[in-house]
Amino acid sequence: MQDSIEQYMQTVGQQARQASRVLASASTQTKNNALSAIYTALQDSEAAILAANQIDMTNGRNNHLDSALLDRLELTPSRFKGMLHGLKDVMSLVDPIGEITDLAYRPSGIQLGKMRVPLGVVGMIYESRPNVTLEAASLALKSGNAIILRGGSEALQSNKAIAEAIQHGLKASGLPETSVQVINTADRAAVGHLITMSEYVDVIVPRGGKGLIERISNEARIPVIKHLDGNCHVFVEAQADLQKALPIALNAKTHRYGVCNAMETLLVDEKIAEDFLPSIAELYAEKQVELRGCRETQRILGSNVKPASEEDWYTEYLGPILAVKVVSGIDEAIDHINKYGSHHTDAIITENFSLARQFLARVDSSSVMINASTRFADGFEYGLGAEIGISTDKIHARGPVGLEGLTSQKWVVFGDGQIRQ
Amino acid sequence: MQDSIEQYMQTVGQQARQASRVLASASTQTKNNALSAIYTALQDSEAAILAANQIDMTNGRNNHLDSALLDRLELTPSRFKGMLHGLKDVMSLVDPIGEITDLAYRPSGIQLGKMRVPLGVVGMIYESRPNVTLEAASLALKSGNAIILRGGSEALQSNKAIAEAIQHGLKASGLPETSVQVINTADRAAVGHLITMSEYVDVIVPRGGKGLIERISNEARIPVIKHLDGNCHVFVEAQADLQKALPIALNAKTHRYGVCNAMETLLVDEKIAEDFLPSIAELYAEKQVELRGCRETQRILGSNVKPASEEDWYTEYLGPILAVKVVSGIDEAIDHINKYGSHHTDAIITENFSLARQFLARVDSSSVMINASTRFADGFEYGLGAEIGISTDKIHARGPVGLEGLTSQKWVVFGDGQIRQ
Incomplete structure (x- = not known):
């Protein structure tokens, strides 16, 4: 079983990496079309998603989850509307990818600048709230990243139903369905693989209790965007x-x-x-x-x-x-x-x-x-539109992290035959 | 012995953290004065530093170091001049610290911007070239960071002599001498502590062979700015x-x-x-x-x-x-x-x-x-003035890394009594 989970996670990782190559050079229009198709697919699937959520709620009550957790888990029609509203907000954000800044000539004659590019693959680990599934997926897509989502086992049916609608929308718009993948097992070993597959995952974003986040950042072999406390x-x-x-x-x-x-x-x-x-x-x-x-x-x-x-x-x-x-x-x-x-x-x-x-x-x-x-x-x-997390670390992203935190800048050089003297 | 090395490294770490608090709010003038005093101290110590380097060279020959390594290790009067020249270059760089950008009003009436601040403490691990000691120390100081330097055992005497002159200069300018510390043991366990003391060290910069860098990035519990290969x-x-x-x-x-x-x-x-x-x-x-x-x-x-x-x-x-x-x-x-x-x-x-x-x-x-x-x-x-390293990772710094890679941005908010509605 351990073996097959490792194999499963490797496949998920490879697929995400492949999808990320397509997403990295997808046009703003293509990405917005995909978000729009996801919007439609979610609207069409509202009944199915709320029904899946009710299964999670029933299981949760049977498993005696505490009431705060159950409250966060529940998707009502009005919360569902809120989710769709959030998706619209992400659609309206400016696409950060491809922006070239500071382009200027150097004494050698080359023209040097910085170009904003996606990180590649985001690994998201979170608890209970199924709306995070859509929020994180839409931010990742808008910024040209593939994403692997690992929600809590208590929300598995809800997350799968939301992911199905997302993948339906991706397919309709011609982007790889594997751009957004939900880990479909409650096995905890999956997290262990996700946070150590540095060849396939570029950044981990955990959201949840302090214990979860501490464990993840101790064991991860991939940079983690996180905050433990807000004191x-x-x-x-x-x-x-x-x-x-x-x-x-x-x-x-x-x-x-x-x-x-x-x-x-x-x-x-x-x-x-x-x-x-x-x-x-x-x-x-x-x-x-x-x-x-x-x-x-x-x-x-x-x-x-x-x-x-x-x-x-x-x-x-x-x-x-x-x-x-x-x-x-x-x-x-x-x-x-x-x-x-x-x-x-x-x-x-x-x-x-x-x-x-x-x-x-x-x-x-x-x-x-x-x-x-x-x-x-x-x-x-802060006007970031939406937030994938908050970081109290100083490396890479600090404070509230929006689209820009899911990007990096590479150097670009334009010349007309310059060689180094 | 293991114990005492751990204790020694803890002390070094604590001292660096304390020094970093002073450096973080040191004025540009204070930092430039320190670099200038270091310049003078190095000039005064040229004979002592070259003599220390000759001890390393003799030991190196006795230990049958290969000729390429010996060549990198050697400090000639002209290389010493080059070192001082590099220090002048760092002095002339614009101080990145304290710069506030993107300051603008939000609908709530708060004024939001980003302020550039030091990372805190840099851990530098490198081989043979003693000039890296000065280069890394001056870049760290200019960007308001404390630095812990761990050179190769083959360069220990050279590095100690350079560090002594640096600390002399720091003292003369009123900044903590512990702003720049050289690990004074050849024991390899020191590196193991350095790359895992996340409470005292904010970033690790390794320079050297691929094997060294691979080992460090596998074992570090602190972000590493690195590149393994240039293919x-x-x-x-x-x-x-x-x-x-x-x-x-x-x-x-x-x-x-x-x-x-x-x-x-x-x-x-x-x-x-x-x-x-x-x-x-x-x-x-x-x-x-x-x-x-x-x-x-x-x-x-x-x-x-x-x-x-x-x-x-x-x-x-x-x-x-x-x-x-x-x-x-x-x-x-x-x-x-x-x-x-x-x-x-x-x-x-x-x-x-x-x-x-x-x-x-x-x-x-x-x-x-x-x-x-x-x-x-x-x-x-690229006009960065000097380079602390090159990064092929996407998180934080990418490509040639200069002063800016040793900094972070925090959010600043100015108000006149605003509360959240």
């Missing part, structure tokens, strides 16, 4: 305008709890802590946010604030809990963020120009903000 | 101007043999093979280049051409040997290049506009050229 900070500096600080601190924590760009620790300069903390604590109390504070925070806000442990500074709560620390100034704030943070998104609230510049230069995170809510750090708000 | 092609298309094709084919093979951007296989369209091959063969004969041809090449050029085996198409000769194949047209040429090539540098010689465009789009190499010699693919000719 984001807002630092309310002594010269903050509290009319900005209050709504931002409230929004960053309470706009949505379960998202990676929500604030998890609030840092407050000691010079304004007595003013600011009671006001913001009142707003949090209305939203029933639990506060865990340093000693100084406890002194100011009183005994209804629990003490924060060392562990709290590292924690991404993903819920209505917030760690609060009073700091002596910008140096302590930046050191705290660079030490305990996850290099995701961090903001300073200040009216002081020089301190804002310092924060910008010294905070080592994928998004650094001045006087704005950390909640803005996503592909939609 | 470059020139395709003389049927509509080539032979007055361009002849000098380019000659230059690409014979300008220098031992370099990664030299041509290793010549592809010739069957429609012009009878014309072109005898003329180019005559030029190669003058340079005593050995030809290994396909059947058709042998038929045209006669029996002084050896038969090429399947293995020849994969081979980077790095010497006066050339594989020659007659192909049926552009499709066969592109398929051959994408299959047997190393994705380094490949050129087409043609006057046909549409075929040139096709070649550009479909050849999957880090540099793709039209009517120019593959020998142009290097950092100097």
Whole structure:
């Protein structure tokens, strides 16, 4: 069985590589035609896809999946409409492929530039949400990449039904059906092969729990676009305008709890802590946010604030809990963020120009903000159209990753007979 | 001993990480002052460095190192001058750090841009040439990165002497001496630690033989900027101007043999093979280049051409040997290049506009050229100033890698109180 899974994955990989060669030089029109044909095929298959999803839902209930997982798994008619809407959005994005930039003459007479090209084959590993299947496939196609999709076993029927419609659309438009392939086995060994077949796969994008992502990035032999944590900070500096600080601190924590760009620790300069903390604590109390504070925070806000442990500074709560620390100034704030943070998104609230510049230069995170809510750090708000993932690494793609993260640039040289002297 | 090496490497790593925090926000002036102080320190230490190099040379001769290796190892006064000249060049490069691009308003009112920042800590692993010590250190400093250098044991005394002068210069300019560290042990276990300390090292740049680089990229747990091979092609298309094709084919093979951007296989369209091959063969004969041809090449050029085996198409000769194949047209040429090539540098010689465009789009190499010699693919000719390495991978940096390859971009957001709706 092990053998046949390896063989199966090798075949999937070879097919993806072959398809990627066709996709790399497919015209924008061909790719958009394919996305349009996929749109039609999905519309035609709505009933079949929702029925397949109901099988997954039934199996999930029988397997006692927790309710949050079941909720993410479910495809309703309105979610299905949302999926199709997202596909339209990707169709309307500008094709990044083939763009040549910085074309200029060199002293030798050659003309040198950079041309944007696809990465080749994307391996996507994700859990539960079947809409990721379409989202990832459409982003990959638009950027000229083939994609291998490995969803969770709990969503296998839904993903297969969506993939069938996608392949129907690909066929109708003349692109290889193997441009988008869904791994059709729940065997975990498939993931092990996917993340090590460096001859067939150029980049791995995992989405899911921290455990899954950690395991994948430890075992992968292929570059991984990932973030493990979103432990984001807002630092309310002594010269903050509290009319900005209050709504931002409230929004960053309470706009949505379960998202990676929500604030998890609030840092407050000691010079304004007595003013600011009671006001913001009142707003949090209305939203029933639990506060865990340093000693100084406890002194100011009183005994209804629990003490924060060392562990709290590292924690991404993903819920209505917030760690609060009073700091002596910008140096302590930046050191705290660079030490305990996850290099995701961090903001300073200040009216002081020089301190804002310092924060910008010294905070080592994928998004650094001045006087704005950390909640803005996503592909939609950044205008990327859609997002295949978020990266907290510095190599290749950083922060929200859209179409461009699935591309690379090669050098192009135009000459009329130049040789090296 | 194993334990103490691990401990030593951990200390080196921690020190590099700390230094990188200081370097990341060091001003251009501070970094240039440091490079200038290093220049002076090196001038002052010339005698000591050349004496240390003589110890390495004596040891090398006693250890029966081959003459090519000894040649690369040797530092003469004129090579020393060349090193200093290279340092001046790096000083004159524009500082890439802090550049903010694409700053524009989003519909939410936030202003979004990208800011160029250092990667953090570079791990450099290389053989014999002691000048790499200075070259890599100066590129790292200019781009705000700390660097850990691991040269070959055969160059240990030279590298230590150069590093001492560098650290002297760093000290004089007020930057941490640990910004540049040379591993002071010949123990191979040090490399194993260096390429797996992902908490302290952000990127590995290996330079040396294919075996070394292969081993490093297999074992590294940190992104590696590398190329294994330079198996470059020139395709003389049927509509080539032979007055361009002849000098380019000659230059690409014979300008220098031992370099990664030299041509290793010549592809010739069957429609012009009878014309072109005898003329180019005559030029190669003058340079005593050995030809290994396909059947058709042998038929045209006669029996002084050896038969090429399947293995020849994969081979980077790095010497006066050339594989020659007659192909049926552009499709066969592109398929051959994408299959047997190393994705380094490949050129087409043609006057046909549409075929040139096709070649550009479909050849999957880090540099793709039209009517120019593959020998142009290097950092100097591309105007990067200096080159830390060449990458044939698609992730992060591709082709010749200069300062920019040692940097990353983070997102920056400026607001005046915006919250997410």
